[in-house]
Amino acid sequence: MGERLYGTLTTRRGDEFKGFVCWDIDEVLTSDILNGDHKDRSKKIKFKRIAAIERYSSNGAVVFLKDGEELLLRGTNDVDDGNRGIIIGVPDFGQVLVEWDEFDRVEFKKIPNGIINYNDFDGGRPLEGTVYTEDGDEYTGKIRWDNDEEYTWEMLNGNFHNVEFDIEFSKIKEIKKKSYRSSIVTIRSGESFRLRGSNDVD
Numbered sequence: 001m002g003e004r005l006y007g008t009l010t011t012r013r014g015d016e017f018k019g020f021v022c023w024d025i026d027e028v029l030t031s032d033i034l035n036g037d038h039k040d041r042s043k044k045i046k047f048k049r050i051a052a053i054e055r056y057s058s059n060g061a062v063v064f065l066k067d068g069e070e071l072l073l074r075g076t077n078d079v080d081d082g083n084r085g086i087i088i089g090v091p092d093f094g095q096v097l098v099e100w101d102e103f104d105r106v107e108f109k110k111i112p113n114g115i116i117n118y119n120d121f122d123g124g125r126p127l128e129g130t131v132y133t134e135d136g137d138e139y140t141g142k143i144r145w146d147n148d149e150e151y152t153w154e155m156l157n158g159n160f161h162n163v164e165f166d167i168e169f170s171k172i173k174e175i176k177k178k179s180y181r182s183s184i185v186t187i188r189s190g191e192s193f194r195l196r197g198s199n200d201v202d
Contacts, residue, residue: 011103012055012103025085035078094171153169183196
C-alpha cells in the first residue's frame, strides 16, 4: 500500500512544521495519486515520485519530481484553492491544518528511524497540575480544562498565524494567559505558540 507521507511544510509566513503529511485531507500514502492538468493534459502522479510541491497561485502548484522534472499543475482541488487543507501530524505535539492561502511548500522525506515509539502511548491518564491565579493563589490537583478536557489524550485547539492547531494535552508543559483573546502554549520540547480563536485559549 505504500509508506506514510512524511516531510516538512513551510507556510507563506515562514513557519515550518515537520511530520506526517495528509494532502487535501485525503492522500496519506506514497501510493496515492496527485491529480492535475499540465499543458491541457491530465496528469496522475503517484506521491512516491514527488520530491516537493510548491504553491504557484490560487489556481496552481509546481510539482517537483524526484527525476528532476518540474510540472505546473492546475485544474483540480489537489493543486488549487479548492484544496481542503494540508494536515501535518507533528510528533512533538499533535497536528496542524494549513489552508491553501497559507501554504507555501512541502518537501517530502523518508520517515526517520525511531520517530514512532509505541511505548510512548500509555493509554492516557487524568490531567494533573498546578493552576496559578492572577492574585497569586495556587491550586494543585486534577484539572478539567474548559470544563471539557480532562485526560492527557484530549486536544487543545487554537490558531497561530492562520494555522489551526490541535495540541495533545500530554505534550503541553504550560498554558499562560496572554490577554482575554489569547494564550501562550509551551510544549514539552520547549517551543511556544501564541494561540487564539478558540474557547480553549481565550
